[in-house]
Amino acid sequence: MSKFDNDKVMPRYMVIAVVLTLIGIAVISKAFYIMTAKKQYWTEVADRLKRDSVSVKPKRGNILSSDGQLMASSIPEYKIYMDFMAGGEEKDSLWQEKLDSICIGLHENFPQKSVEEFRKHLEEGHQKMSRHWAIWPRRIDYNTYTEVKQLPLFRLPKFKSGFHEEEYNARRRPFGSLGERTIGSMYGAKDSARQGLELAYDSILRGTPGLTNRRKILNKYMNIPVTLPIDGCDIVTTIDVKMQDLAERAVIDELKLIGGDLGVAILMEVETGDIKAIVNMTRCADGEYREVKNNAVSDLREPGSVFKTASILVALDDGVVDTTYQVNTGCGVYPMHGREMKDHNWRRGGYGTISLPRILEVSSNIGVSRIIDDKYGNKPEKYIEGIYRTGLAADLKLPIKGYARPHIRMPQKDKYGHWTNWSKTALPWMSIGYETQIPPISTVTFYNAIANDGVMMRPRFVKSVMKDGKVIAEFPPEKVMERRIAKPQTIKTMQTILEHVVSQGLGRKAGSRMFKVAGKTGTAQIAEGGGYKTGIVKYWLSFAGYFPADNPRYTCIVCLKKTGLPASGGGMSGVVFHHIAEGVMAHNLKLSVKDAHDTTSIVIPDVKNGDLIEANYVLKHLGIKTNSSWDGSYANGNPIWGKAERQSSQVALHQVQPNKSTVPDVTGMGAKDAVYLLENCGLKVKLHGRGKVKSQSYPAGKQAMKGSECLLVLN
DSSP states (O other): SSSSSHHEEEEHHHHHHHHHHHHHHHHHHHHHHHHHHHHHHHHHHHHHHSHHHHOOOOOOOOEEEESOOOEEEEEEEEEEEEETTHHHHHHHHHHHHHHHHHHHHHHHOOOTTTTTHHHHHHHHHHHOOSSSESSSSOOEEEEHHHHTTSTTTTOOOOOHEEEEEEEEEEEEETTTTTTHHOOOEEEEETTEEOSSHHHTTTTHHHHHHHEEEEEETTEEEEEEEEEEEEEOOEESSSSSHHHHHHHHHHHEEEHHTTTOEEEEEEEEEETOOOEEEEEEEEOOTTOEEEEOOOOHHHHHBBOGGGGHHHHHHHHHTTSSSOTOOEETTSSSSEEEEEEEEETTTTTTTTEEEEHHHHHHHTTTTHHHHHHHHHHHHOHHHHHHHHHHHTTOOOOOOOOSOOOOBOOOOOBBBOTOBBSSOOOTHHHHHTTTTTTTOOOOOHHHHHHHHHHTTTOOOBBBOOOEEETTTEEEEOOOOOOOOOOOSSSSSHHHHHHHHHHHHHSTTTTTGOSSSSSEEEEEEEEEEEEEEOOSSSSOOOOEEEEEEESSEEESOOEEEEEEEEESSSOOOIIHHHHHHHHHHHHHHTTTOOOOOOGOOOOOOOOOOOOOOOOHHHHHHHHTTTOOOEOOOOOSSTTTTTTOEEEEEEEEESSEEEOOOOOTBBBBTTTTTTHHHHHHHHTTTTTTEEEEEEEEEEEEOOTTTTTTOTOEEEEEOOO
């Protein structure tokens, strides 16, 4: 008979098998749950703690102004977290003991949240045993991070305390919003350029990431560099901080005065095309003006009367008119192919018959449109070709993303000889700045070409790239077109006319008493939100010109948008131009020291008594003659004492031999020499004031008593 009792043993095996099966099912279920529902969490934990290779971010390069000042730089910022599962029981007991101190310290660093709110927030994370509990929801700077790091428990190593951080490269602009849309910005959550020069030169500024290998050695992870990161290069812009600030203040002040909606200003250097300042101010919902969009390079607008300069330039260059050409503008209203063309003074009776230069001086719509319609009405394509020749329609190929190319349409005919995109009124209205779309940057580039004797320079925003203080790449000034925009004589004629626009025309408010200004005003109605007939009229007010007119250094355009009347390009935009021009010229004013010299100037300095060798050394290097009645040197370490006397053309130095037994006369000396001589006599010296010794309490010539006190009054 077998000793194995199936009835007793088999049920036991069945129970064990069922238990093992249930355990297996639980393990598989838990693994499936981790692989699905908790996959993201454990992936993040693994990436944070157990990555074999970690990318090391490089430091992003700086953006500098033309004179080397920081306009954008990277600084570290941190988000702080708590891992409540790190450190074990020892950490938990320390946590309970130090929780009050931690909450008080956090409240001191972040007063927006009370001590009780911090306690409640941290206890919630501890209850959930979170491994990545955010202590503070926003990024903090390095100084705040170091303060928090010194709190109880947090100062321990992160694997013991659970306190850890995530580091970010934050972009900061020391000059705040100055030139914000041109300099550009970064997306806050990631190291990615958003706009402006930050985006245009992102590949240069970004640098190359490095690689670090993480190895576990003796239960600790060590970072072993594989590839070191290469920091980004710095770019040197053409922006001048002082000119930018000046232009922004001038635009904002005028916008506030007239209740404007938008203001744009561009300041360009004539010879190089360097953009020294670029302003884009939009009125926001709270009534404040901020840079919202880079309107100076991206807004396609009907330029208005500043376009008339190009129309007259084409007519002069083609030889169809000259400066003696006369136009009858009538009473200020003139029928033009079924529509009425009006001058700004039509209610006052118009200008009558005026010459071509006067047409631009008073910005006569009728005068310009009649010239262009009469001379190019049957061949409008010849006029548009002339406009293209001026460079107004050229692609400037700007580095700033989102810039707009001018849109000036060319007349076209179908196979039957009929115009497909043209009407008889197109040419007259185009000639005065309508039916075209031109960004302000293109307009100022055109006027800069006139100031530059017909040579059109491409707007330059960046001069060079630097690495570790050394220039590694340069972007030299570049022409838009190899040829000039017009004949030299035509350019000279237009320069004279534009100067007269300011001196005796509608641009007077843009002028200056200190230097000559040349330019052109512009006032155009804007078709927004339903066209011109909505009952609300908006105006685009402009002034474009350059200064000084007799030796142009800078070209500037100012554009303002406002609702309703009064609206004047010369009286509003011209005023801003005036402030910018005078401010820039004052900033660049350099005077020679000779200009401050007059017949009453003192050229021989007042020399203190005391060490004659030191005085002689300084006077010699200043080129001032000395009359020396002494000799000696420092060969034996002995100073030579004496008095200095200022004469008409020289300084006379007279030696005085001090006697250690009697108190010397130290009046007229500096503090150093006086103290040296008196202490050599055994006196204790006290000083009152600064400058030269005016009086001494211990009389000169008296027997010196060692240890006695001598008060020196300096002035």
